[in-house]
Amino acid sequence: MSDKKEKDFDDVTLFLGDYGPFQITLIFLLSLFIIPNGYMGVVFVFVSDTPDFHCKVNEKWNLNSSYVQDFTFTERSSSVGPDGCSRYKERLNSSQVSPSNDTEACADGWDFSKDIYTATIVSEWELVCDNAWKVPFSSSLYFVGVLTGSFVCGNLSDRIGRKPVLFLTMAMQCITALIQAASVNWGMFTMLSCLRGFGLTSCYTTSLILGSEILSPKPRMAYNLLGQSVGFGLGYALLPLFGYFIRDWRMLLVACAIPGLLVMPLWWVVPESPRWLLQKNRLKEAEAVIRKAAKMNQVSTPDIIFPSKEYERNSYTCLDLLRTSNIRIITLMGIFMWFTCILVFSGLSLNTSNLNGNKYLNCFISAVIDIAAYIMTWVMVSRMSRPIFVFSSMMFCGILLLIIQLVPDGVGRFGISAAYSIMFVFFIELMPTVVRNTGLGIFSTTGRIGSILCPYIIYLGVYNKGTPYIVFGSMSIVASVLTLFLPDTRNNKLPELISQVQPVHRSSKFGRRTGYCPMSAPKVSK
Template structure:
C-alpha cells in the first residue's frame, strides 16, 4: 500500500497547517451561511402563531357605545358565539344558545399585525392546517435530505451548496406573496428542501476541506454557532416586523450577501480526488498554500497515487450507491443506528424549539432564551468533545434531556413556571446532542458515501420533525403529554447511542471498507481492516 494514497490525505496536505488564512476563510464563510438555516427552520414560530381570537358578531356592532367584539358576551369560547335575538339593544341581547362563528373571527393585533392563521382563519375546524403546514416544511426537509446527498456526491459539494442557498433565498420571497394557504404550503415544502440541503452540504464541504483540529472547531463551534445565531436573530426580526409577509421577505435578504462567496469557496479536494480529478484537487491545495503563505511541494500527488485514485473513481462509478450504506455489516449497523438516533434527536430538538410560543410569558423572550441556550450549549460541547468519548457524551446529553422532560409529569398542573424551566433546561441536552451528531456521523461515514449517508440520516431526522408538530398539538389536551413523549424518545436514543464506536482523534474514513464496527458487533475490527487491505491491494 502506497504511503501517499487517498487514505493519507491529511498527511499529504500537512504542509498547509491546521489554521491559516485559507482555513479561517472557509470556516467563517461557511459558518455564516448557516445563519439563514438557523431562522428558516424556526420562523414558523411567528409566521404560524395563533393570536387570541373570538367570533365576529353580526348585526349592530355596539352596545351602550361599547364595541361588542370586545365584550365578554361574544361566546363561551373562541369557536362559538351566543345566538343574538334581534339587534343589540338594552333589552335585546344574546341568548344562552350558541352557534358556530358564522361571520368569521376577530384576531388580536396586540402581538402581530398578521399571521397565516389570522390571514386565512386557520382556527377551530381549520386549526389542523397549522401543524400540517409546519409538517410540510419538514416534508421538504426530508426530500432535501434524501436528494441533496446523492446530488452532492455526484455533481460536487460546491454547486449543490450554492444552488440550495439560492433556493432557500428565493422561495421565501415568493412565499411572502402567497394568495392562499395551499400556495403557502407548497412553498413551505420547497423552503424545507433548500434549508436542510444547504446546511448538510456546507458541513460536508467544510469538513472535507479542513484538517482534523480545524474540522472539529468548524463543525462544533463555527457551523453550529452560525445556526444558533440565526435562531437568536429570529425573535429580534419578529419583534420589529409583526407581519408574516414582511418577516419572510426580511428572512430572504441575507442570502443575497453570499453571492461573492462563489469565488472564495473551492470544491472539496477530497471529492475531486475520489472522482479522479487530480489536477483540480491539486489546484485547490496550491491556492490554499498561496493564501496561507506557505510553499507547496512541486508534486503533491505522485503518479502511482494518480493510478490508485483513478481506480477508486472507476469503482465508485460502478458500485457506490445508497445500497453501499447497508452492503457491509459495519456500514449497515452504522446506518441503522444513525436512523434511530437522528430521528429521535431531531423530533425532540424541533419539538422543544417550536413549542416556545406555547410556553407562558413573552413569546419573543422565550424564543431568544431558547436560542441563547443553544449557543451556550454548542460552546460547552466544543469544550467537552475532545475530552470525552463521543458515545459517552451523546449518551449523557440525551439522558439528561430525557430525565428533565420526564420529571415534568411529577409537577402539579399549577406550577407552570417550573414546567417552563425544566423544558428549557432539558433543551440543553438535546441541543448539544443535535450539534454533536453532525460531527459524529461525519466522522463515521466514509467519503465515498458521506453525503448520501448523512442524507439518509437526515431524512430519518425529518420523519421525526414531521411528527413533532402533532406531538406539540397534543398539548391542547394535556400540557405535560408532549414532554412525556419527548422524554421517552430521548432516553431511547441515549440507550442505543452507546453502541457506536468512538471516533475521537481519528482520521476521516474514505472507503466503505474503513467503516468502524459498532460495540458488540459480530463483525470484528480485524475483519474490517482485512477488507480494507484487500480493497487497496486489489
C-alpha cells in the same frame, strides 16, 4: 483505488497547517451560510401564530363596543383550539338589538387582535375554527420538504459535488421565501413552504460536510461546533429580533430571505471539496484548491501534491450503506439515534414556543440555551471520547425528562442540544467520503420523520401531561446506550472508502479508538 501504498489526504496536506488565513477565512465564509438557516427553520413560529380573536358582529346592527363584547367570546378554553368560534344570536326588541342565550357560528368572519402582530397568515386568511387544521398542515408539509430535500440532496451532493448543492439549496430556500411573501392564498403559501423546507437542511448538512472535508482535524472541530452550531444558534437568536421589529408576516419573510441571497457571490470564493474531487479523479482541480490554500497561508507546496494514478471511480448509492455488516450496523444505529435526537429536540422546541409569557423573550432564551450547549460541547468534546459524550448528553436529557416535574424544561433541552450538535460531527467522522453526504442525508431524513411525528406525541399531553416527556425520555435513554457500541473517532482521519470505516464494538470495551489504516485498505474491484 490502486493497491499501492497511498498517503492519507490529511497527511498529504499537512504542510497547510491548522489555523492559517485560508482555514480561518473558510470557517468564516461557510458559517455565513448557517446563520440564515438558524432563523429560516423556525420563522413559522411568528408567521403562523394565532392572535386573540372573536367573531365579527354584523355591521348592520350598528352596535357600540360594549355590545360587541356582549355578543362575542374572546377566551380560549385550551391549547387544542379556541372557543371564539361562535357568538350570541341577535334578539330584536322593537328597534333595539341585544344578545340572547342562543349561539350561532361566526357568519361574518372574525376580528383579530393587533396588539402583537400587524398580520399573520392566520389573521389574513382566517385560519381559525373549522380552518384551524390548515396551520399545522402547513408546518407538516414544510417538514415533508425538509425530509425530501435531505434524501435527494444528500445523494445529489455525492454525485455533482458539495459546492453546487450548497449554493443551489441556499438560493432555493431564499427565493421561495420571497415568493412565499407574495402568496395570494393559503394553498400557495403551503406549497412554497414545502419547497423552502427542501433547501433548508440540505444547505446546513452540505456546508458542514464541505468544511469537514477541507479542514484538518483541529480546525474541523472548531468549525463544526463554533462555526456551524453557534452560527445556527445566532441565527435562531436573531429571529425574535426580526420578529419584534417586523410584525407583518410578509415583510418578516422578506427580511429573513435577503441575508441568504447576499452570500451567493461567494460562489467565486468558496472552493469545492478536494476530497470529493479526488474521488471523481479530478486531480488537477483538487491540486488547484490546495495550491490556492498554500498561497494564502504563504507556505510552499511540493511539485506533485497528489501522485498521478487512477482513483476509484465507482458509482455509489444509498444501498452501499448496507454493503458490509459493519457499515450496515452503523447505518441502522445512526437512523435510530438521529430519529430520536431530532424528535426530542423538536418536541422541546415546540414546548418552548408554547410557554406562557413574552413570545419573543421565550424564543431568545431558547436560542441562548442552545448556544450555551454548543459552547460547552466544544469545550468538553476534546476531553471525552465521542461515544461517551453523546451517551452522557442523551442519558442526561432522558433522565431529566422522566423527572420533568422536578426540573425546569430548559435543563433537558440543554442536554439534547449538546447531543444534537455533536451528532453531525460524529457521523461525518464515521461515514466514508464516497457515501458521506448520502449517509448524512438518510440520517437527516429519518430525523425529519421524527419532526413530523412530534406534534402527535405532543398531542398525547392532552390526555396526560407527562406522556410526551415519558416517550421522549425513554427514547433518549435507549439511544444513549446504543452510542456506546460505536467507535471513537476523536482525532482520527476521515475514512475515504467503505473498507476504511472503523468497526463497531461487539464487546464491553466501549469508546476506544480504533483508527483506520489507509495503507492496508483492501483493493476495491472496479
